Amino acid sequence: MKIGYACLTIGVPQTQQKSCIQKNATEAHLKALIAWNLSALEHIIEYNIQNQIKLFRISSDLIPFGSSPVNQVPWWDAFAEDFARIGKKIRDAGMRVSMHPGQYTVINSPREDVVSRAKEDLRYHTTVLDCLGVDASHKIVLHIGGVYGDKALAIKRFEEQYLALPTQIKRRLVIENDDKSYGIAEVLGIGKRLGIPVVFDNLHHAILTSASDRSEAEWIQACRETWGTADGVQKIHYAQQDPMKHPGAHAKTIRVQEFIDFHARIARKDLDIMLEVKDKNLSAVKCILSTTGPQNITRLEAEWARYKYLVLERAHAVYAKIRKLLKNKQEYPVISFYHMVELALENEIKLGGAINAAQHVWGYFSAFATEKERAGYHQRLEKLEQGTGTVRALKQYLWKLAVQYEQTYLLQSYYFL
DNA sequence: TGACGTCAAGATCCG
DNA sequence: CGGATCTTGACGTCA
Numbered sequence: 066m067k068i069g070y071a072c073l074t075i076g077v078p079q080t081q082q083k084s085c086i087q088k089n090a091t092e093a094h095l096k097a098l099i100a101w102n103l104s105a106l107e108h109i110i111e112y113n114i115q116n117q118i119k120l121f122r123i124s125s126d127l128i129p130f131g132s133s134p135v136n137q138v139p140w141w142d143a144f145a146e147d148f149a150r151i152g153k154k155i156r157d158a159g160m161r162v163s164m165h166p167g168q169y170t171v172i173n174s175p176r177e178d179v180v181s182r183a184k185e186d187l188r189y190h191t192t193v194l195d196c197l198g199v200d201a202s203h204k205i206v207l208h209i210g211g212v213y214g215d216k217a218l219a220i221k222r223f224e225e226q227y228l229a230l231p232t233q234i235k236r237r238l239v240i241e242n243d244d245k246s247y248g249i250a251e252v253l254g255i256g257k258r259l260g261i262p263v264v265f266d267n268l269h270h271a272i273l274t275s276a277s278d279r280s281e282a283e284w285i286q287a288c289r290e291t292w293g294t295a296d297g298v299q300k301i302h303y304a305q306q307d308p309m310k311h312p313g314a315h316a317k318t319i320r321v322q323e324f325i326d327f328h329a330r331i332a333r334k335d336l337d338i339m340l341e342v343k344d345k346n347l348s349a350v351k352c353i354l355s356t357t358g359p360q361n362i363t364r365l366e367a368e369w370a371r372y373k374y375l376v377l378e379r380a381h382a383v384y385a386k387i388r389k390l391l392k393n394k395q396e397y398p399v400i401s402f403y404h405m406v407e408l409a410l411e412n413e414i415k416l417g418g419a420i421n422a423a424q425h426v427w428g429y430f431s432a433f434a435t436e437k438e439r440a441g442y443h444q445r446l447e448k449l450e451q452g453t454g455t456v457r458a459l460k461q462y463l464w465k466l467a468v469q470y471e472q473t474y475l476l477q478s479y480y481f482l
Numbered sequence: 483t484g485a486c487g488t489c490a491a492g493a494t495c496c497g
Numbered sequence: 498c499g500g501a502t503c504t505t506g507a508c509g510t511c512a
């Protein structure tokens with residue numbers, strides 16, 4: 066089972082994607098952006114390898130205006146070496162990558178211009194994966210599209226447009242249920258008729274439940290039959306609801322116990338799970354460590370190193386509890402650990418906690434900081450205490466020092482995010 | 483015509 | 498002038 070995340074990372078240096086608006090999309094600028102984004106992708110892939118993350122969705126923004134006539138750069142040719150090098154790293158690591166054109170790529174529209182742009186977009190996504198030299202198990206995920214007042218007709222248009230696509234595209238295409246129009250029963254029907262693998266999305270399904278009493282596990286089992294040998298193992302999307310937001314909004318982080326329960330309900334373990342969640346790679350690491358059986362506790366200690374000041378500033382009691390939890394080096398209390406971190410992060414930052422955490426972080430510099438830096442730190446700390454400064458300003462100052470003095474322990478801390 | 487979702491670019495404000 | 502914060506862009510569908 067591979068567990069992964071979508072498009073971008075949190076807290077990993079040199080992985081930021083860049084873009085531009087249409088009026089600034091000159092050839093030179095586009096080339097520079099593409100070079101930058103490929104380099105960012107390579108850093109993401111390397112991060113994934115280091116963290117044993119073997120599933121990743123590549124951002125559609127990799128090539129700005131990749132499917133638009135605005136971009137005339139022959140990027141597949143000009144950057145062939147970069148693609149090949151990155152692709153080799155992906156293959157050598159046994160990583161599975163995918164892409165997801167999103168809600169604005171619609172091949173069943175009655176509007177011809179919309180459809181032709183959608184086809185261009187699919188072609189673009191296909192070219193990216195082809196350039197990487199990855200096989201047909203590296204997929205492009207698509208929704209069915211709109212309804213236009215006549216669902217049967219809209220489905221018929223989807224099927225016709227799909228069949229007319231080049232084989233090169235079809236071999237990578239998979240379809241997913243959405244939360245507005247096409248439930249899993251309908252998508253599965255289309256997938257079976259046309260031989261398209263179906264991705265089950267649990268949160269979309271929870272919002273748009275079909276007229277059926279089948280359980281999640283049963284739907285997943287049913288979707289499984291649509292995945293052939295060349296398609297690789299079945300893939301699903303997993304998301305949790307943000308309790309504070311409208312239905313369908315992705316949670317900030319994957320709540321570990323809820324995920325474990327879901328994981329236990331799935332009959333088969335030979336499937337891949339793409340997480341859709343705000344904290345991206347953080348939840349991917351969490352879910353991987355939580356489901357791969359006992360490991361050396363150093364993995365948890367490394368996680369704790371990243372989370373600890375974040376926990377400290379929000380909940381000192383939880384901080385103390387986690388320290389105690391990780392004392393016994395023979396055990397691997399992964400679920401308790403993440404559960405406690407989640408509890409802590411539900412709290413607001415209070416003044417005392419913010420000051421306490423900042424003082425801990427300052428401890429990395431206090432021995433050798435210059436007088437000026439000392440004054441800078443104390444000034445921001447006092448302003449925070451008096452209510453005229455912000456936690457953000459104080460943290461930012463500490464971050465600057467961490468970068469300047471190359472404090473790697475701090476540089477990888479989630480405290481600064 | 484605006485909401486929807488997503489992210490960074492671009493624009494503007496502030497000290 | 499730099500950094501913080503607000504607005505726009507790019508896409509298609511639907512009310």
